[in-house]
Each structure stands twice: as C-alpha cells, then as structure tokens.
Amino acid sequence: MSAFDTVVMLDWSAGNDRGAVPKRDAIWTCVARAGIADAPKYHRNRDVVAAYLAALIRDELAAGRRVFIGVDFPFGYPKGFARAVAGSDDPFALWDWLEARIEDSPKANNRFDLAGEINQRFGGRGPFWGNGLKRNIQGLPRRKDLYVNPFSDRRVVEEQAKGAFTCWQLSGAGSVGGQVLMGVPVLTRLRRQFLGHIAVWPFETLDKPVALVEVWPGLINPVVKEAEAQGEVRDAAQVRLMARALSRLKAERLQAMLDVDGSEEGWILGLGFEDELMAAAKTTLTPPPLKDDCFALPPGAHWTPVDEALESIRSRLYTVVPSEELTLGAALDRVIAADVVSRRSNPPLPNTAVDGYGLRHADIVDGAQEMPLVQGRSAAGEPFEGTLPEGHAVRVLTGAALPDGVDTVILQEDVTTDGEAIAFRGPLRFGANTRKAGEDVLAGEVTLAEGRCVTPADLALAAAVGLEKLPVYKRLKVAVVSTGDELAEAGTEARADQIYDANRPMLLAAIKRFGFEPVDMGRAPDDRAALREFLDRAAENADLILTSGGASAGDEDHLSALLNESGAMALWRIAIKPGRPLALGIWGGKPVFGLPGNPVAALVCTLIFARPAMGLLAGEGWQMPQALTVPAGFSKRKKPGRREYLRARLREGQVEVFASEGSGRISGLSWAEGLVELPDEAMDITPGTPVTYYPYTAFGL
Ligand code: AMP
Numbered sequence: 124m125s126a127f128d129t130v131v132m133l134d135w136s137a138g139n140d141r142g143a144v145p146k147r148d149a150i151w152t153c154v155a156r157a158g159i160a161d162a163p164k165y166h167r168n169r170d171v172v173a174a175y176l177a178a179l180i181r182d183e184l185a186a187g188r189r190v191f192i193g194v195d196f197p198f199g200y201p202k203g204f205a206r207a208v209a210g211s212d213d214p215f216a217l218w219d220w221l222e223a224r225i226e227d228s229p230k231a232n233n234r235f236d237l238a239g240e241i242n243q244r245f246g247g248r249g250p251f252w253g254n255g256l257k258r259n260i261q262g263l264p265r266r267k268d269l270y271v272n273p274f275s276d277r278r279v280v281e282e283q284a285k286g287a288f289t290c291w292q293l294s295g296a297g298s299v300g301g302q303v304l305m306g307v308p309v310l311t312r313l314r315r316q317f318l319g320h321i322a323v324w325p326f327e328t329l330d331k332p333v334a335l336v337e338v339w340p341g342l343i344n345p346v347v348k349e350a351e352a353q354g355e356v357r358d359a360a361q362v363r364l365m366a367r368a369l370s371r372l373k374a375e376r377l378q379a380m381l382d383v384d385g386s387e388e389g390w391i392l393g394l395g396f397e398d399e400l401m402a403a404a405k406t407t408l409t410p411p412p413l414k415d416d417c418f419a420l421p422p423g424a425h426w427t428p429v430d431e432a433l434e435s436i437r438s439r440l441y442t443v444v445p446s447e448e449l450t451l452g453a454a455l456d457r458v459i460a461a462d463v464v465s466r467r468s469n470p471p472l473p474n475t476a477v478d479g480y481g482l483r484h485a486d487i488v489d490g491a492q493e494m495p496l497v498q499g500r501s502a503a504g505e506p507f508e509g510t511l512p513e514g515h516a517v518r519v520l521t522g523a524a525l526p527d528g529v530d531t532v533i534l535q536e537d538v539t540t541d542g543e544a545i546a547f548r549g550p551l552r553f554g555a556n557t558r559k560a561g562e563d564v565l566a567g568e569v570t571l572a573e574g575r576c577v578t579p580a581d582l583a584l585a586a587a588v589g590l591e592k593l594p595v596y597k598r599l600k601v602a603v604v605s606t607g608d609e610l611a612e613a614g615t616e617a618r619a620d621q622i623y624d625a626n627r628p629m630l631l632a633a634i635k636r637f638g639f640e641p642v643d644m645g646r647a648p649d650d651r652a653a654l655r656e657f658l659d660r661a662a663e664n665a666d667l668i669l670t671s672g673g674a675s676a677g678d679e680d681h682l683s684a685l686l687n688e689s690g691a692m693a694l695w696r697i698a699i700k701p702g703r704p705l706a707l708g709i710w711g712g713k714p715v716f717g718l719p720g721n722p723v724a725a726l727v728c729t730l731i732f733a734r735p736a737m738g739l740l741a742g743e744g745w746q747m748p749q750a751l752t753v754p755a756g757f758s759k760r761k762k763p764g765r766r767e768y769l770r771a772r773l774r775e776g777q778v779e780v781f782a783s784e785g786s787g788r789i790s791g792l793s794w795a796e797g798l799v800e801l802p803d804e805a806m807d808i809t810p811g812t813p814v815t816y817y818p819y820t821a822f823g824l
C-alpha cells in the first residue's frame with residue numbers, strides 16, 4: 124500500500140471564474156485513499172480551490188494522515204531563470220518573487236502584464252510569449268515567430284516528456300505557462316500557512332506529512348482517453364485516474380519514481396514509469412488466463428483421494444475475474460478485491476451510551492452529593508458548545524458527543540433533578556456509560572479483508588467508517604451445459620424413452636445461491652462437433668464451464684474425448700462415492716468441470732469440488748465448508764477405499780440418512796438438507812456414533 128494515506132490530484136487552470144456548473148478546462152481535484160478514488164470535484168476558481176486545499180490539509184494533519192498532493196504544472200523554470208529574475212538559484216526564491224507580484228481575483232489577473240515586464244528585462248522578445256489578451260502588452264509577443272529566448276526552451280525533464288508544453292507559452296490550447304504563473308503563488312501561500320508540514324518535491328526531502336509533487340496526467344493519456352470516450356470530462360478523468368494510480372502504487376514503487384535529481388528546474392513524477400502508472404490507473408485489472416495443462420495429473424495416478432484432488436485444484440487455480448468499484452448498495456454478495464481501510468473511526472468522537480448527565484470524574488465524591496447543571500445539553504447531532512465548568516454536570520442524550528471536560532456519564536435513572544441541579548450517590552467508575560472514539564473501529568484499520576463476501580452487516584460497517592464505495596470482483600460467470608441425447612427440456616412433451624434434464628435447473632440455481640452468475644448454455648446432443656460448439660460458446664460467455672454427463676471414457680462420452688483432443692484434459696478417478704470420474708480440463712482458456720450425469724453424483728461433485736474451485740476463481744481464496752459433528756441416527760458398515768457422501772438431514776439432534784444410496788434417486792437429494800461425510804477409511808457406525816455433517820447451507824446452497 125502507498126506510503127501516503129491520502130492522495131489528492133489537482134488539475135490547474137490559469138483562467139478566471141468558470142461558473143457554478145462543472146466544465147472542462149477548469150480546476151478539478153480528486154481525492155483517493157487506499158486505492159479508491161472519490162468522485163472528482165470541480166472548483167469554479169482559484170480562491171475556492173485554495174480554501175478547499177487548506178481545509179483538506181488541516182483535516183488530514185489533525186487526523187495524523189500523510190497526504191500526497193499531485194499538481195499538474197511545472198514547479199520550476201529552465202536553469203538560470205530563477206537567478207536572473209529573483210537573484211538566486213533556489214526555486215523557492217522565484218516562488219516568493221512571483222507570489223509578491225501576481226495579482227489574482229476570480230474576475231481578472233495580471234499574468235500577461237507580469238510576463239511582459241519580465242520580458243522587458245531581457246530585451247522584450249522572450250522568454251515568455253503568447254499574449255492572450257485583446258490589448259497589446261509591451262514586451263510580450265503574440266506569436267512565436269518574433270520570439271527570442273535567453274534561456275532554454277525546455278527544462279531537462281521536458282526534453283524527455285513527449286507532448287509536454289513549455290512553461291514559456293502563455294496562451295493556446297494546452298499551454299501551461301499561465302498555470303505556473305497563477306499556480307506557484309497559491310502553492311507558496313499553502314507552504315507558508317503550513318510551514319514545517321509541507322515538503323516540495325524534488326527540491327526538498329519528503330519527510331513532512333504533506334508532499335507537493337509535480338505530476339503530469341499526460342503520462343497516462345491513453346487511459347484518460349478511454350474514460351473520455353465513455354463520456355467523462357477530460358479534466359475529471361485525469362485527476363481521478365492519476366489519483367487512483369498514485370494511491371494504488373506500492374510504497375517502494377512510488378519511492379522509485381520519486382528518486383530523481385531535479386534540483387533547480389523540478390521534475391515530472393512518473394516519467395519513464397508510464398506503463399506502471401497506467402496499469403494502476405485502470406479500473407479493471409484482468410489476471411492472466413489459466414494454462415492449458417493446468418489440470419494435468421502426474422502419469423500413473425490411480426484413484427486419487429478426495430483431499431489430494433482438492434489440493435490439486437487449490438494449487439492450480441487462482442482469481443480470474445477483474446475488479447471494479449461499486450457503491451455500497453451494489454456491492455452486496457460480491458467478493459472484496461482489496462483490503463478495505465476505514466476512512467474514519469467509529470465512533471468518530473467520544474459519546475454517551477445512555478441518556479443521563481455528563482460530568483467530570485474528578486468532581487465525584489463517595490456518597491450522596493449534589494451538582495449544579497449548566498445551561499444547554501448535548502444531543503445526538505446537536506453537540507454542546509463549550510467546556511463543562513468544574514463541579515458541574517450537563518444533560519446528555521444517547522449518542523451525543525461528550526462535551527469538552529466530560530469524561531463520565533451517570534444514568535438518568537440514577538439521579539433526581541429539579542432542572543437546576545442533580546443529586547446522586549458516588550462513586551462512579553471513570554468513563555462510565557461513555558464510548559471512546561474509535562473503540563469499535565479506528566480510522567486506517569482494515570475493516571473488510573480481501574476475499575470476504577459482502578454481507579448486509581458489512582454494509583453497515585462500511586457506511587459507519589465513512590466508505591462510499593467498495594473494491595469488489597466482478598461476479599464469476601459459470602456456464603452450465605447438459606449433455607445427452609436422452610434429455611428433454613423440463614416442462615415440454617417427452618418421449619417415453621427420454622428423461623427430463625434435471626441437472627441444469629439444479630446447477631443453475633446452485634450457482635446463483637453461491638453468489639455467482641449462472642449462464643445457461645442449454646442441452647448438447649451426444650455429438651462431438653455439436654458439443655465442440657457448445658463448449659466454444661460457453662468459453663466465450665463464462666469464466667468456468669460446468670457440464671454434466673458424458674464425462675467417462677465410453678463411446679458416447681464426447682466431453683472427455685474433446686477435452687482429451689484439446690490436450691487439456693485430466694480424467695480424475697477420484698476415490699469418492701457417489702461420483703464417477705470427474706473430467707477436468709481447459710477449453711478456450713476456461714476451466715471445465717465435467718460432472719457425472721447422475722444428478723446425485725453431479726450435486727455431490729459440485730459441492731465438494733466445483734464450489735471451492737469457484738471460490739478461488741472468484742477471488743474468495745480457498746474456503747472449505749464448516750462441518751458439524753453430530754451423533755448418527757443410523758447404522759452402517761463402511762468399507763475402506765473411498766470417501767462417501769450420504770444424503771442426510773438433522774432431526775432431534777441426530778443425523779438421519781436417506782433410505783437408498785442409489786445415485787439416480789433425485790427424491791433423496793430433495794429430501795436431504797445436507798450431506799454426511801464418511802472418511803476414506805473403514806468405519807462402523809451405530810446410532811450415537813459421532814459423524815461429520817455438512818448442512819447444504821455450509822456450501823452456500
Ligand atoms: P452419463 O454420465 O452421460 O453416462 O450419464 C449418467 C446417467 O445420468 C445417465 O443415466 C443419464 O441419463 C443421466 N443424466 C445425464 N445427464 C442428466 C441430466 N442433465 N439430468 C438427469 N439425468 C441425467
């Protein structure tokens with residue numbers, strides 16, 4: 124995470140007041156924290172933004188946070204200019220010189236006149252050019268053709284920054300000359316106002332809580348253009364994307380960018396690191412695709428134990444979905460994509476937990492006593508102004524901020540009062556009935572960790588700690604294909620020799636329950652060419668493909684044949700009952716789980732293998748269902764060699780199992796409310812024997 128808690132990006136303008144309605148080519152700022160950018164903010168003129176920045180710096184300093192302020196105009200001029208004008212090579216001498224001479228108001232400023240005056244010291248034909256006013260200004264050429272520059276045309280850094288404008292050009296689209304003249308005085312005043320708290324890069328070491336840094340959004344122009352194409356105001360996109368990128372950079376990467384020598388002229392942060400900045404600026408980060416041989420098993424592997432199969436899945440799959448930022452309301456059931464840090468403490472201020480009277484603990488004696496009440500009260504959202512005088516009490520209502528001086532609250536039920544004073548008995552515990560600021564959550568703490576699935580309670584927490592958006596992964600898309608010539612669509616007329624497709628509705632619904640996006644690809648016939656097309660379409664439309672049927676090695680088992688053909692197949696003979704071989708492969712870069720056709724085996728394999736795999740792909744990390752240990756309500760002699768899953772449910776503290784273990788018995792799946800898991804080894808079960816039970820809800824079903 125960044126070395127700075129807060130990043131502010133500033134897009135400057137040399138013009139006059141631009142009115143109340145946000146527009147382009149004006150002043151914009153954007154704040155980002157922990158990699159998440161707020162909405163960009165429009166400022167109609169420089170007075171407004173100067174006040175905004177001062178308030179922001181004050182708040183950030185008070186909160187003990189480090190702030191990075193990125194500014195999009197040059198902090199220095201080509202070598203020699205500072206000495207020639209302000210008498211010193213120190214860039215701050217020039218800053219002070221300009222601040223003393225620039226006159227600025229929302230309606231007018233003197234930048235062209237001052238540039239003309241400076242030019243006259245050097246013969247009146249440079250270094251500045253581009254008079255943008257109707258009237259002529261002595262010494263300031265309108266165009267570059269008559270221009271003579273006694274200094275370099277560009278700073279060293281600008282020789283390397285493609286497309287950067289020079290700081291001498293005062294008018295014309297994209298020119299920055301006016302911005303420097305109108306911006307440096309504002310920065311100079313901020314520096315003075317927060318003396319000792321601000322360091323300016325690259326002239327000073329950034330060892331203060333606030334850093335002022337020259338940052339040029341031109342470096343990430345391609346991503347800005349993408350945002351513009353979506354209709355965002357260019358300046359807004361520039362500050363938003365740059366703030367986000369800088370806030371996302373790891374501390375050591377930012378340090379690498381800061382490590383330059385730009386002593387007199389200044390430098391542009393990030394020059395030479397454009398790709399890295401653009402990658403960090405992008406809304407969606409798409410992880411690399413899975414490799415084709417991802418599921419290959421070591422040769423000669425025979426019946427693979429369930430735990431080994433799970434370990435293989437765990438070690439081969441990783442997050443494949445990109446991330447995005449969603450408002451709280453839209454983030455429910457999504458997976459958190461990056462640790463979320465609280466913006467403010469909860470509670471933000473010490474407050475009272477009860478209705479009662481606030482007082483100073485030092486004023487309380489043991490035994491009966493009276494205390495005068497001060498005028499006024501502190502209610503939630505309506506704090507008491509001022510400090511509680513010694514020896515007094517003040518009326519406080521639940522949730523109200525504690526007035527200055529109050530450290531302890533007595534419950535209203537424990538006092539008598541006539542409205543002028545209260546009477547009660549001491550002693551009272553110091554801090555009784557109060558809540559400390561941050562006693563629940565401290566600002567800057569990780570409140571929602573990466574991989575967590577967002578619950579309604581998480582939304583309460585996120586709102587309470589001042590968050591507006593959450594970084595979440597896009598929903599994993601899971602395609603479902605049924606295979607088999609014998610299948611008919613549910614609800615249609617079926618021939619006597621057909622069966623209804625039971626797996627598809629079950630799997631689509633299960634995917635939805637898991638919190639992922641089901642993609643219904645329909646039924647594929649037992650025909651290789653046709654199935655190939657189904658897989659192609661599924662791979663295009665989803666992140667993971669679940670098929671059922673056709674996964675063994677028989678004549679009509681086209682799925683395993685196709686996956687074999689593509690060289691991306693591993694037929695996993697897993698030591699599990701029910702569940703014939705599970706086919707795992709990669710098709711078009713997407714993992715395929717070839718589930719058994721039998722609905723019971725299909726559901727068991729989905730819950731045991733596909734569910735944790737989906738979690739990995741979706742960004743949840745590896746999560747195993749939580750099991751219960753409960754006494755058996757049945758008897759069974761289990762043979763060694765395979766792990767077994769029985770359709771089961773809890774009744775009166777015991778787990779009962781479905782009468783038949785036949786894997787075609789769909790009624791048993793529906794009867795059951797979970798699965799009993801019997802170990803790979805032999806086991807003799809009689810009523811009362813503790814067994815492992817997973818309610819369906821443990822899988823998220
Ligand atoms: P298979 O794996 O294709 O040999 O199928 C195994 C058994 O599951 C056969 O009895 C199939 O008819 C049955 N089956 C396959 N797919 C489905 C499905 N979608 N719904 C219900 N039963 C199915």
Ligand code: MG
Binds near residue numbers: 607608
């Ligand atoms: Mg079949």
